[in-house]
Amino acid sequence: MDFKLLGKGIIKAELEVLTGMRIGGATGGLKIGGLDLNVITDPTGKPYIPGSSLKGKLRSLIERKEAANNPNFWNDPEEKPTRHMCKEEKDYVKCPVCKIWGILGTDKFTVSTLTRLIVCDSYLDESSITEEMRANLELKWTEVKFETAINRITGTALSGSLRQAERVPAGARFKDVELIYNIYEEGDKDILVNVFIAMELLEQDYLGGMGSRGYGRVAFRNIEVYWNTHQDYEQGNVELRLDRMINPGLDTPSKLVANFAFLKEKLK
Numbered sequence: 210m211d212f213k214l215l216g217k218g219i220i221k222a223e224l225e226v227l228t229g230m231r232i233g234g235a236t237g238g239l240k241i242g243g244l245d246l247n248v249i250t251d252p253t254g255k256p257y258i259p260g261s262s263l264k265g266k267l268r269s270l271i272e273r274k275e276a277a278n279n280p281n282f283w284n285d286p287e288e289k290p291t292r293h294m295c296k297e298e299k300d301y302v303k304c305p306v307c308k309i310w311g312i313l314g315t316d317k318f319t320v321s322t323l324t325r326l327i328v329c330d331s332y333l334d335e336s337s338i339t340e341e342m343r344a345n346l347e348l349k350w351t352e353v354k355f356e357t358a359i360n361r362i363t364g365t366a367l368s369g370s371l372r373q374a375e376r377v378p379a380g381a382r383f384k385d386v387e388l389i390y391n392i393y394e395e396g397d398k399d400i401l402v403n404v405f406i407a408m409e410l411l412e413q414d415y416l417g418g419m420g421s422r423g424y425g426r427v428a429f430r431n432i433e434v435y436w437n438t439h440q441d442y443e444q445g446n447v448e449l450r451l452d453r454m455i456n457p458g459l460d461t462p463s464k465l466v467a468n469f470a471f472l473k474e475k476l477k
């Protein structure tokens with residue numbers, strides 16, 4: 210089957226950190242200031258959110274939601290939490306998770322298994338770290354918290370378990386969050402809602418590590434959605450101007466989910 214690109218939905222947003230967030234960097238070797246757990250940084254030393262981290266988290270949230278309605282969803286139910294991936298073409302064609310987030314090892318499939326969703330890296334908006342915040346930071350852009358590993362049975366700290374964890378502080382914002390959604394067939398327009406549902410679920414969950422300790426609450430701000438058809442690309446008409454935005458007033462994941470029918474009408 211031949212799939213040609215019908216168009217691209219482009220979702221732009223900012224991401225605000227509501228509670229200290231830790232997306233881990235490389236461990237060992239490049240420890241800065243004796244930190245045990247450092248955050249991932251861009252080449253200029255500022256924390257950033259790798260697109261792969263955000264994309265993977267959104268996938269895992271949708272996987273959990275789908276699994277709640279389908280006992281056969283996990284590939285290996287014995288080993289939870291596990292990853293879902295369709296093994297059969299008949300399942301894949303109905304599976305929003307694999308269609309949107311991608312799938313591996315599909316040599317024997319006869320349908321196109323092009324990944325719909327691309328998530329870009331997003332970078333710290335330096336101006337979100339105010340002078341007042343900076344006065345309380347241990348490092349230039351981040352804070353350092355002492356964390357203990359707790360013995361789950363006795364509830365006491367394990368000896369020698371005090372670790373220093375670097376976190377992006379509450380109030381920090383990441384700019385240029387961008388999710389690109391490729392539409393290859395009409396049905397892709399319907400399943401786009403899953404991207405907004407995943408974003409909504411993320412706001413009730415956490416991004417990065419140590420979520421069980423309250424780390425990593427985040428919220429999307431100022432969401433803008435654009436729609437570029439393949440003709441727009443052929444005509445060079447792809448500037449993301451506000452007058453081409455298709456989600457006026459729908460600037461949060463919840464509003465986009467609740468009004469998805471309205472948004473879908475614009476994908477023409």
Ligand SMILES: [Zn+2]
Pocket residue numbers: 293294295300301304305306307308
């Ligand atoms: Zn699947």
